[in-house]
Amino acid sequence: MRVIEVKTPGGFDHLTLTDRAVSDPKPQEVSVQWHATSLNFHDYLVANGSIPVPDGRIPMSDGAGEVMAVGEEVREFAVGDKVMSMFFPNWIDGKPTLRKTIGIMGETLDGCMAEQACLPATALTKIPDGYSYAEAATLPCAALTAWRGLMEEGGLTAGETVLVEGTGGMSVFALQLAKAAGARVFATTSSAAKAERLKGMGVEAVINYKEDERWGKTINKLSDGGVDYVLDVGGGSTMKQSVEAAKIGGHISSIGILGGGRKGEITFPKLFFKHLTLKGIAVGSREMQEAMVNAINVSGMKPVIDRSFGFDELADAFRYQETGQHFGKIVLEW
Ligand SMILES: NC(=O)c1ccc[n+]([C@@H]2O[C@H](COP(=O)([O-])OP(=O)(O)OC[C@H]3O[C@@H](n4cnc5c(N)ncnc54)[C@H](OP(=O)(O)O)[C@@H]3O)[C@@H](O)[C@H]2O)c1
Incomplete structure (x- = not known):
């Protein structure tokens, strides 16, 4: 063989x-x-x-x-x-x-x-x-990681809000699973063409993370005070903004290190004053x-x-x- x-x-x-x-x-x-x-x-x-x-x-x-x-x-x-x-x-x-x-x-x-x-x-x-x-x-x-971040760790329910980052395999599955569960989905991407595809799949608002460096704050505003779930794919390159995007009491799954994010900073008072759950997950x-x-x-x-x-x-x-x-x-x- x-x-x-x-x-x-x-x-x-x-x-x-x-x-x-x-x-x-x-x-x-x-x-x-x-x-x-x-x-x-x-x-x-x-x-x-x-x-x-x-x-x-x-x-x-x-x-x-x-x-x-x-x-x-x-x-x-x-x-x-x-x-x-x-x-x-x-x-x-x-x-x-x-x-x-x-x-x-x-x-x-x-x-x-x-x-x-x-x-x-x-x-x-x-x-x-x-x-x-x-x-x-x-x-x-990819799909099992998205499933775990949304369903097994958090227990996503209809009407809750989710942020998916980029349009790689894991993030597109997260979008589809979240929509199937009746959630409202927000997304980031670096491409205008991909933003259109995301909207076609039912994403409420898409932010270009290369054009808007403070995309986390923007998502927070657009979602009326932050999202319930963030699936973070960039680690050090995205986590600061992921924390901004999350709602008080929200969940963040740390999943990847795209964009060279092996190490990075978090604004810790935001983590605890927002009562966030931050959990590393692997499949x-x-x-x-x-x-x-x-x-x-x-x-x-x-x-x-x-x-x-x-x-x-x-x-x-x-x-x-x-x-x-x-x-x-x-x-x-x-
Ligand atoms: N922990 C786990 O169990 C687990 C499981 C699966 C995947 N992962 C991790 O999750 C990440 C994605 O995996 P994948 O297999 O889905 O990869 P992939 O298909 O190769 O994803 C690539 C896409 O990620 C987006 N991206 C790149 N840099 C970004 C940044 N700084 N911010 C936001 N998005 C960015 C880009 O989307 P746009 O073109 O739209 O900008 C790019 O097309 C990787 O770090 C991977 O290691 C972890």
């Missing part, structure tokens, strides 16, 4: 197409034929060498495919089932712990950029009804992924796929992601 490996020291020119032997499932494992994956910022950092991985690691946290064989002790899946991966394959339920989150697909474990893999049955979930493999492959990292558990799939089955939400590439075009897909032109998800299908 074909796989793509990350070769030390990383870099898109070192993504190497190679062959590996197909394996048979152990008693508690499922053999999956992967048919699609999707790009996340995390995969980009693995591929370009910013997150060092062992030489020969198979990248990509997200995958969707078909069950080809099951081990003798597997009861949950049968041959022909359509399944998808989990970002943390050992985090089944409950609170995160080191043991549950040390295994990461496409980083500390081999990922989904392969034609076949054997995984524990507990490292997979079913995909939403009627989803293609490419659609399902958009969900395990979620299998239990959360199953809850999200159930919600998608009810709402009928479909992902926004910007562009699709083939198996041997992974480097081209990352180069496209790097341009920041995309709106929503970039996928590879085979």
Whole structure:
């Protein structure tokens, strides 16, 4: 079977197409034929060498495919089932712990950029009804993070307000999930064309974060005193404004470090005088992924796929992601 490996020291020119032997499932494992994956910022950092991985690691946290064989002790899946991966394959339920989150697909474990893999049955979930493999492959990292930030951590309800930042995969899912829950959504982007698309998806007001440096204050005004939920994607480059945008008693999920935001400042009195909950979140558990799939089955939400590439075009897909032109998800299908 074909796989793509990350070769030390990383870099898109070192993504190497190679062959590996197909394996048979152990008693508690499922053999999956992967048919699609999707790009996340995390995969980009693995591929370009910013997150060092062992030489020969198979990248990509997200995958969707078909069950080809099951081990003798597997009861949950049968041959022909359509399944998808989990970002943390050992985090089944409950609170995160080191043991549950040390295994990461496409980083500390081999990922989904392969034609076949054997995984524990507990490292997979079913995909939403009627989803293609490419659609399902958009969900395990980006959509689950958005789902957790809005639903699992906060418990978003109809009529509440949400701010999504930028138009990457995670943020567009957050917009769609928030709208499906009956929330009012505000957004930022750096592009006038993308602002129009956001408005077309029901966003109440869109601010260009490059033109309006104090976009947090602007969102606060436009939302009549701040939003209930902020999904912060920039860390040090956005958190100060995210705090401005939040309502008294609001929730902020710290999710990413786009725009070089590994470190930064927060105005602490604003944090406590606004009674904000600030929580760092990294994707979620299998239990959360199953809850999200159930919600998608009810709402009928479909992902926004910007562009699709083939198996041997992974480097081209990352180069496209790097341009920041995309709106929503970039996928590879085979
Ligand atoms: N913690 C977690 O579990 C988790 C899970 C998923 C993602 N993330 C993180 O969330 C972030 C987004 O991930 P993704 O996979 O959705 O990435 P992505 O698809 O590559 O997102 C890129 C988009 O982000 C926007 N952006 C860039 N710099 C920005 C800034 N300074 N302020 C606001 N928006 C900015 C741009 O949107 P415009 O073109 O509209 O300006 C850009 O097109 C990354 O930092 C990623 O690591 C974290």
